Amino acid sequence: MSPEPQPTPEGRADVPDPSRTKPLKPHWFQILLALADRDLHGLEIMDDVSERTDGAVHLWPGMLYGSLKRMLDEGLVVETEPPEDAQEKGGRPRYYHLTSLGRVRLAEEARRLASYVDVARDRNLLHGSDA
């Protein structure tokens, strides 16, 4: 039995409490990270993640758009106007922009991950790096 969702100030039942610290799913983290410094459309997100992780994380179509849809619902990203120089290919591309809530969650997750790295550094696992 899940607890009854608490109404939030906006009156929507499904906006999560930003203070919760449940970890982000790894591929959500990667998507948000891709959007951290610029607005991108779906394929660009896929490529960014793929390149950044050396192909280790591949966003399959369902995972990519399913996650984007849910992040839209949760207010982590919003759709935005395509930039002037965007290439029109197979319909208007949907560009995504990181909201401030999304940025908070992304930073939280990055801090959480970094805390693990700190532990590793303390235990001398990363000697030779810029510790």
Added chain:
Amino acid sequence: MKTPTSLRIFRLLLWLYPREFRDAYGAHMEEAFLASLRRRAPGSGPASVLLTWVRVGWDTAVHAADLRIRRKGRVTDPPGGPASLDARRPWGRPTLGGLLSGTFQDLRFTLRALKKSPTFTVVVVFVAGFGITLTTLVFTTVNAAFLRPLPHVRNAEELVKVVRELPSRPGQRYGISYQDYLHLQEQSTTLYDLVGVIPYHELMLRAGSDMDRQIIGGEVTANYFQALGIPMVVGRGILPEDAESGNDVAVLGHATWMREYGGSPSVLGQTVRVDGRQHTIVGVAPPGLGWLSREPVESAVWIPLRARYKEAPDWYVLDVAGRRRDRVTLPQIQGEFDALASGLVASDPDRWTEDPGAVGLRVLTDRQARFDMGSPRGVASIIIYLVFVGLIMLITCSNVASLLLNRALRRRSEIAMRLALGAGRWRLVRSLLTESLVLFFLAGSLALLLIHWGTQLLAVGWGVSLPAVADITVDVRVAFFALGITVLSGLAFGLIPALQATSPDLAPALKGKGERQPSMRFGARNLFVLAQVAGSMVLVAVSALLVRDVQQAGTVDIGFDPRGMAVASLDLSQGEYGEEDGRLWLESLTERLRGIPGVEAVALSSWVPLSGSRWRHTIRPEGLEIGPDESLYTVYNAVTPGYFAMVGMPLLSGRDFEASDVADAPPVIVVNQAFARRYWPDQEPLGRRVSLREDEPAAEVVGVVRDAMYGLEDLRSREAEPHFWAPRAQLHHDPVQVHARVPGPMGPVLSAMREEIRLLDGDLPIINLTTMESLTGKALQEERAGATLFGGFSLLALFLAALGIYGVMAHAVMERTRELGVRLAVGAGPGRVVGMVLADSLRLSALGIGIGLILAVLVAMGIRALLVGVSVLDPFSLIGSVVVLTLAALLAGVPPAARAARLDPVLSLKSE
């Protein structure tokens, strides 16, 4: 992976998503899908394609389910979800939304439940997985042999084959001569782009090194590559210009290219020696390119048709096919070719006088040509394929169904409780069905993996000798077949247990008593075991018949003795010899070979019996009325004196050839008993004459030898074909088999023979140098491979059936715990209990064995054409199978019986 097809499949998958999601993101997801394909599946090997699709399928299933569940959960549902409402309706009357969300709930429930009983899950998945694998593998061979269109040919479905069929030999097909091909190409209005190829030609290839290698080659008409539109890997195909300018060009098969040149593109312009002549390589064919009617060949070379085949009007060697013009029907084409055949006869009546039926032309589509429905053996092979596929699947599914039923019955209390609380029966049936579908889906995935490895295994194990499985790969058709049988069997065999387990007889189940009948009435489960035992009985008995038949063929008296004989195959046309030079060269070779220590005698012939090759000649026995349909196209061999004694074909009357039977001496022949019986029944054959050529004196029969087996057909029918022999000096041939009788060790003699041939002519390719036994063994290999395959299938079927009997007996013992406990308590010894359980197990199997026996005889009658050496009612096979099945049933009953004997009476009485 071809983009349009894969995109189409992906669009179907998109329908699993909620509609508004699909509308919003469908187009973008298609783009993302295509991008994923480009990035993730650069290779097009079946493994990477399979893996990509598994990932795409998984991605779709997980996220579509997730989105649907979330959407339902948010929009209308009270806490607790929609399915609980739905479940309270008596028979559902589900809306689409309710159905879907309920299904996803079922799915999650099922996965949780299966996780809790891993043994059950693993057993079911493996049994069903093996069944699907076996069935699909058999289907794969059928697909490769019959269903798949010719690979690499542009619009292959337009192709229509043209063959010659003699009215006197229905079902046998012959090739077409080059001159007739030219005539047909010029005259036909219904077909265009007629092409011809001499398939499965043994050519000698020398590439780079100084060793000749025997290779399978095709000689093609000038337009072959252009007209078929074959895409080349490197370079170009053979062009009409090559033929016009007389260029000696060659196209390498893909495997040849990889093996000889390591796949280097710089191969273009290099030369290879094909049959002693230099050819310039102009291109490399795509992998798996085959002939017009056959399956792809592993290693090959294509060269333009050589002059000797073009000049002879009566060398019927070409496989011919043409493209059908728009809106022309097969009967119309046949009509035109009937007229063309009459035209051929009219234009050159002399050529056909001896065998007027020889020009009968028949057109068939590629598929007809492959199904080969004309011959009874073809029909029998297809029957046996279908029977085996059906039975294997039946046995597997019954097995899985009885496992599912066991599980459902064990859950009777839970099910009864849910029914009593108002759950609709439909809802419960659906959740049980979901379970069986999930299990079959897992089994199907396992099967796809096994099939991938299995086809490689098959290709390695049997590819060489079984033409039907020469190229078996998993294609879309195979994948859909596997998917189809998975879903269908999941539904069909999940439904029966589901219905039985939810039958609304609640009271006893609610009291926790399950089934109380102490007798053998377990309804549907008995039926499943019956089906399994009967199916296995058919498989085992029919396989036994097939194996026995092959064994018989192996022990049949072949009528000659291939042991202790070395054979070198040469073709003098590949050296620069005329007829006379060739004869002298062979004489000196024979002399030198006789000088090799360990060689007792040497003789020459044109071909080796039972090696797959066989030569024919049209003849006219004197004083014989020839019926219009009578084929006098008769097997012959050209040999030297001493041949018969050497190969152990005893002369029954008359004499052997002698050194005096030279070219200008009176022509003579020796015939076999079958020849004498066919043409001069009950008369003395010696001294009779046979005309071999129109303008030459007829040859006199000087000897009769005992019948022997010369080809596979003879072996299959255990009956020798009419055969005659002529002295090599009187009937010249370029190809020659040099036989040497070697009573001692073979190895040193073979190398000495190679040396001697090399010394006499270093350029003449040695096509083959081996023992005669290895050549004659080839004929039986194909049959043996087939029987081994079926034998393997039947063993697996037997194992599955035993598993089924075991399952039922184990369950029966469990349900009779109390009764058996009482018996033990009142003094029945453990031996008696064991006997009771085993007797039950036998009683259960006996009916199945009986039904199976009758079915097996029916199937055997249907495939009588395949069974030559054994009777349909062969007692050894049938009684043997009954014994094997009975033993299996007994063995399957042993573990449950042992468990019953070990029951503690006190505990089992308390179990109530």
